[in-house]
Amino acid sequence: MLRKLHGLPGLLVALLLVVLAVSGSILSVVPALDRARAVVPATDEIHVAELAGRVVAHYPGAEQIVRDLSGQVVVYFSEDGQAGADRIDPRTGASLGPYQPSPFWGWVKNLHRSFLLASPGRFMAGMLAAMMGFLCVSGVLLLVRRNGGWKALMQPMAGTGSQRIHAVLARLACLGLLLSAVTGALLSAQRFGLLPEASDSAPAFPAEVSGGQPVAVSQLKALAQVDLNELRELVFPYPDDPQDVYSLTTAQGMGFVDQSSGELLQFQPHAIGGVVQHWILRLHTGEGLWWLALLLGVSALSVPVLSVTGARIWWHRRSSATPCDSANIPDADMVVLVGSESGTTWGFARALQRSLSQAGFRVHCADMNALATDYPKASTLLLLTSTYGDGEAPASAGRFLERLQAFQPSSPLDYAVLGFGDRQFTHFCRYALRVDEALSSKGLNPMLPPELIDRCSVEKFCDWGRQLGARLGVDLALHHDPVPPATFELELVERVDYGCAVQAPTSILRFRMAGAELRLPWLRSSGPRRLPAFEAGDLLGVLPPGAEAPRFYSLASSRSEGVFEICVRKQPGGLCSGFLHSLKPGDTVAAFVRPNPGFRPAADTRPVILIGAGAGIGPLTGFIRKNKARNPMYLYWGGRSPTSDFLYQPELGDYLEDHRLTGLSTAFSRADGGSYVQDKLRQDQKALRQLVETGAQILVCGGREMANGVRQVFDDLLAPLRLNVDVLQQQGRYLEDVF
Ligand SMILES: Cc1cc2nc3c(=O)[nH]c(=O)nc-3n(C[C@H](O)[C@H](O)[C@H](O)COP(=O)(O)O)c2cc1C
Numbered sequence: 001m002l003r004k005l006h007g008l009p010g011l012l013v014a015l016l017l018v019v020l021a022v023s024g025s026i027l028s029v030v031p032a033l034d035r036a037r038a039v040v041p042a043t044d045e046i047h048v049a050e051l052a053g054r055v056v057a058h059y060p061g062a063e064q065i066v067r068d069l070s071g072q073v074v075v076y077f078s079e080d081g082q083a084g085a086d087r088i089d090p091r092t093g094a095s096l097g098p099y100q101p102s103p104f105w106g107w108v109k110n111l112h113r114s115f116l117l118a119s120p121g122r123f124m125a126g127m128l129a130a131m132m133g134f135l136c137v138s139g140v141l142l143l144v145r146r147n148g149g150w151k152a153l154m155q156p157m158a159g160t161g162s163q164r165i166h167a168v169l170a171r172l173a174c175l176g177l178l179l180s181a182v183t184g185a186l187l188s189a190q191r192f193g194l195l196p197e198a199s200d201s202a203p204a205f206p207a208e209v210s211g212g213q214p215v216a217v218s219q220l221k222a223l224a225q226v227d228l229n230e231l232r233e234l235v236f237p238y239p240d241d242p243q244d245v246y247s248l249t250t251a252q253g254m255g256f257v258d259q260s261s262g263e264l265l266q267f268q269p270h271a272i273g274g275v276v277q278h279w280i281l282r283l284h285t286g287e288g289l290w291w292l293a294l295l296l297g298v299s300a301l302s303v304p305v306l307s308v309t310g311a312r313i314w315w316h317r318r319s320s321a322t323p324c325d326s327a328n329i330p331d332a333d334m335v336v337l338v339g340s341e342s343g344t345t346w347g348f349a350r351a352l353q354r355s356l357s358q359a360g361f362r363v364h365c366a367d368m369n370a371l372a373t374d375y376p377k378a379s380t381l382l383l384l385t386s387t388y389g390d391g392e393a394p395a396s397a398g399r400f401l402e403r404l405q406a407f408q409p410s411s412p413l414d415y416a417v418l419g420f421g422d423r424q425f426t427h428f429c430r431y432a433l434r435v436d437e438a439l440s441s442k443g444l445n446p447m448l449p450p451e452l453i454d455r456c457s458v459e460k461f462c463d464w465g466r467q468l469g470a471r472l473g474v475d476l477a478l479h480h481d482p483v484p485p486a487t488f489e490l491e492l493v494e495r496v497d498y499g500c501a502v503q504a505p506t507s508i509l510r511f512r513m514a515g516a517e518l519r520l521p522w523l524r525s526s527g528p529r530r531l532p533a534f535e536a537g538d539l540l541g542v543l544p545p546g547a548e549a550p551r552f553y554s555l556a557s558s559r560s561e562g563v564f565e566i567c568v569r570k571q572p573g574g575l576c577s578g579f580l581h582s583l584k585p586g587d588t589v590a591a592f593v594r595p596n597p598g599f600r601p602a603a604d605t606r607p608v609i610l611i612g613a614g615a616g617i618g619p620l621t622g623f624i625r626k627n628k629a630r631n632p633m634y635l636y637w638g639g640r641s642p643t644s645d646f647l648y649q650p651e652l653g654d655y656l657e658d659h660r661l662t663g664l665s666t667a668f669s670r671a672d673g674g675s676y677v678q679d680k681l682r683q684d685q686k687a688l689r690q691l692v693e694t695g696a697q698i699l700v701c702g703g704r705e706m707a708n709g710v711r712q713v714f715d716d717l718l719a720p721l722r723l724n725v726d727v728l729q730q731q732g733r734y735l736e737d738v739f
Pocket of ligand 1: 430
């Protein structure tokens, strides 16, 4: 519900909000420009009597002095019957030039306030500001739910593409946007009388004035007690009218000054309502607070990006979450229920539904939240669900467990749960496991143990399909291509082979964009720009000929190096690794890049502990290579034999020498007294504990078994600090890339 409330109004008003935000950003530079042009004396340097004396010397016909919040002083005067206004230097009273509000700024202000449409436009702008406030609040609540709590809001954001950009930007900009929105809506509400009028009422004109001979304004003692920086406005009395008075407005209040005695008369402090109104205006416009104005302006610039990414998320969710040809509940003999937050699981569900329908089943497909109380003809219930937050339900399954209590199947039901998640999270597929438990406690028959799919592995999905088909007695060939990737052609330029002697053939493969040399010489400089953006740790998807699904390899290089470098261990019977190992320089492969922003060292100076085994060294070497700032980096790596599969040995020696790498510890299982990387970690546990105490981040890359062993070692060595891997993971300080 909250998601719908956030998404739909956002889409409808996105364009108008962009106009409001961009014009607001442009206006946000005005306070800084005004401040740069203003001459602002120190406190106690000039008092108002002094200023007024200087003004009168330059402008005998002075009528009013106004000091705006940025410090600009403007004199309004009449000369030879003509009215004029000049900006002045308060230190001399001399003119700095005529005061002429710019037509450009006036136009932008008008666009921002009312879309150039006078009162109806102003009303619309006010409504939009209120709606932006609502989008900020609902967006933050969604982020909290998606990430698993308020604390998680401060941690690195998970997700990819538009989702991630939207979340990261919204987190940065939401406070600024909220302040602009709330103050804008309040200003509008005041203008349209929806809030009580809070402006100051002026004090009554003094009943008695001395009426004596006026003295020079520079001699008036009440004005001599007001610092210039406190002044807002001084209105001069009518010439030759001894009964008239000076009207004085300061930051504290309003009053009058007798032009003969110099006494302050009828001074009235600003009413609280007036002060509130003044601050609402200042917090919205940033007047006199140029730094705040610029911060608000920068926040507002996020609105166009948030609008575009928000629309893309909405479109992706909508197009992924539309079930096709779903049978009605009373007719269905097979029910597929889907728990999804951003729609990916729906893609898998549709593939399953297609295959089941082709196999002759009448399949009802719906959100898990739409669980009915009974499916009278159904014999099988299949649940496909992702996990969000800190192991919680995704949006379309949030009410499933509650609804399950009222679920009363009229005939026995078999069920199977397929979980979608990401092993980099502490609670991998936890919600799917909870659903499985709940269904089992409800007395349904599990036809398969729960299967958990890491990062949308199509391979695993197809395996599960085969098992399910076997249980249903049909041939269930599932085909699903989650996001059809746009591939490019890579040409192998170099390979370095290791490990054959110890039955662990592993190669470092370096590719470049195919066909680069065919470009015309004068276009050669555009070469690197043709490469997609990628960093060490991102994934290279490779599609071997004849394969339906890509295989992913962690990149050891980044775009600035101009090559795609991966480290590949040949798996027995492995289609893709076998294909890659058969390549000779000059051969080509179809590939694409998938960002993996969750597996990167933090961009700060804290120590980094890199741990890997076998081909897992690839991205870790990439991180060391990029460590030009020489931040402390320690590598623990395990292989089989120092003479056969010590991957990157020469490079690592160079990095130790030039201090990109601070320490290297290797473990070889087939050398004398064979050891594993976990043994090396245990040996160094004291030093590692100290590094963690100083804020170190840990990145682990390699096989699941090694990663589990490393987790155990860290859980043990962190115990004296009352810490464990789960906590570090929640703080974004323990990252795994496991295959
Ligand atoms: C903010 C966020 C939190 C996540 N939390 C978890 C989690 O706790 N456990 C897990 O296994 N996967 C987690 N994931 C990964 C998703 O479950 C996974 O990407 C899934 O394929 C998304 O499917 P959907 O698009 O259908 O929601 C999280 C992803 C994001 C973006």
